[in-house]
Amino acid sequence: MLIKRDQDRKLRGEDIPSSEITAERLYLDRRAFIAGAAALALAPSGVRAESHLAPLKATKNPAFTLPDALTSYKNVTSYNNFYEFGTNKEDPERLQASLKTRPWTVKVEGLCAKPKSFDIEELLKFSLEERVYRLRCVEAWSMVIPWIGFPLKDLLKRVEPTGQAKYVEFTTLVNPDMFPGQKRGFFGFSLDWPYTEGLRLDEAMHPLTLMTVGLYGQVLPNQNGAPFRVVVPWKYGFKSGKSIVKIRLTADEPKTAWNKAAPSEYGFYSNVNPQVDHPRWSQATERRIPEVRRRETLMFNGYGDQVASMYTGMDLKKFY
Numbered sequence: 001m002l003i004k005r006d007q008d009r010k011l012r013g014e015d016i017p018s019s020e021i022t023a024e025r026l027y028l029d030r031r032a033f034i035a036g037a038a039a040l041a042l043a044p045s046g047v048r049a050e051s052h053l054a055p056l057k058a059t060k061n062p063a064f065t066l067p068d069a070l071t072s073y074k075n076v077t078s079y080n081n082f083y084e085f086g087t088n089k090e091d092p093e094r095l096q097a098s099l100k101t102r103p104w105t106v107k108v109e110g111l112c113a114k115p116k117s118f119d120i121e122e123l124l125k126f127s128l129e130e131r132v133y134r135l136r137c138v139e140a141w142s143m144v145i146p147w148i149g150f151p152l153k154d155l156l157k158r159v160e161p162t163g164q165a166k167y168v169e170f171t172t173l174v175n176p177d178m179f180p181g182q183k184r185g186f187f188g189f190s191l192d193w194p195y196t197e198g199l200r201l202d203e204a205m206h207p208l209t210l211m212t213v214g215l216y217g218q219v220l221p222n223q224n225g226a227p228f229r230v231v232v233p234w235k236y237g238f239k240s241g242k243s244i245v246k247i248r249l250t251a252d253e254p255k256t257a258w259n260k261a262a263p264s265e266y267g268f269y270s271n272v273n274p275q276v277d278h279p280r281w282s283q284a285t286e287r288r289i290p291e292v293r294r295r296e297t298l299m300f301n302g303y304g305d306q307v308a309s310m311y312t313g314m315d316l317k318k319f320y
């Protein structure tokens with residue numbers, strides 16, 4: 001997030017030729033046509049290469065749709081922040097193949113009566129929904145993504161948090177063989193691995209907080225945080241930790257990777273707030289990838305009706 005130099009260059013070059021039909025188009029076609037096969041038959045060969053991931057069935061949840069146009073599959077999967085692969089937006093797509101998502105276990109532990117390790121196959125059997133959410137990066141760009149997942153509360157309830165549990169900590173995999181950015185001697189900006197993030201327990205239990213396993217009708221692409229990634233749509237994107245291996249219930253506010261790296265720039269709460277600028281740039285507006293024009297950033301990323309009450313009485317300039 002500290003490095004912005006590639007953004008404009010990358011964005012300008014990113015327009016998709018109209019001749020190229022993306023997985024997004026395929027996805028929309030699938031919805032539009034009863035015969036999905038017809039859409040596949042019409043697609044040029046390039047499409048199949050882009051949508052090789054396993055399809056994932058999920059029930060569309062009509063309570064979580066948006067009037068906004070979806071960001072293209074191409075943009076969602078080629079303009080990423082995933083510093084385990086490097087700091088450039090194109091690094092995650094370019095280097096993603098080294099991440100192996102099987103076998104994969106997620107430990108849910110800490111202050112709970114029934115700590116448990118969940119195999120990824122077990123997590124895929126949770127009741128999966130499709131929800132369209134905005135994701136607003138702290139760098140002042142945003143996307144609109146059809147995620148597939150289930151509310152985190154469904155998982156937390158299974159382990160029965162104790163009365164002492166006040167926070168939830170998320171930990172991303174550490175494995176330098178899979179993540180070049182974690183290698184010793186990696187040349188470039190590096191975080192203190194593992195990437196950790198955290199939420200207050202009420203935020204974690206909020207129905208909007210989604211544990212995701214897919215997007216655009218398929219399993220998560222590696223670059224988007226496969227195989228298991230949290231999505232917190234009213235907070236800046238960095239709160240949505242990728243490739244999660246541990247979820248821990250704690251009494252104290254967890255340390256978070258970006259807060260450790262630059263405490264004056266990235267706080268624990270990190271709610272999207274157009275009124276509180278980042279020390280080095282405004283948060284009042286944003287660019288919807290791949291647009292150039294700016295639009296106004298909405299308080300809590302547009303989810304204020306659902307989440308504002310959790311912060312009643314808090315000074316959001318202080319708890320940024």
Ligand SMILES: Nc1nc2c(c(=O)[nH]1)N[C@H]1C(S)=C(S)[C@@H](COP(=O)(O)O)O[C@H]1N2
Nearest residue numbers: 080081082083137172195237238240241242
């Ligand atoms: N483990 C890990 N999770 C991460 C990041 C990261 O570098 N490592 N980047 C964050 C940031 S800054 C953003 S904006 C989103 C980007 O998600 P996307 O690439 O799927 O759009 O992932 C977040 N989760």
Ligand SMILES: [Mo]
Nearest residue numbers: 137138237238
């Ligand atoms: Mo971000």
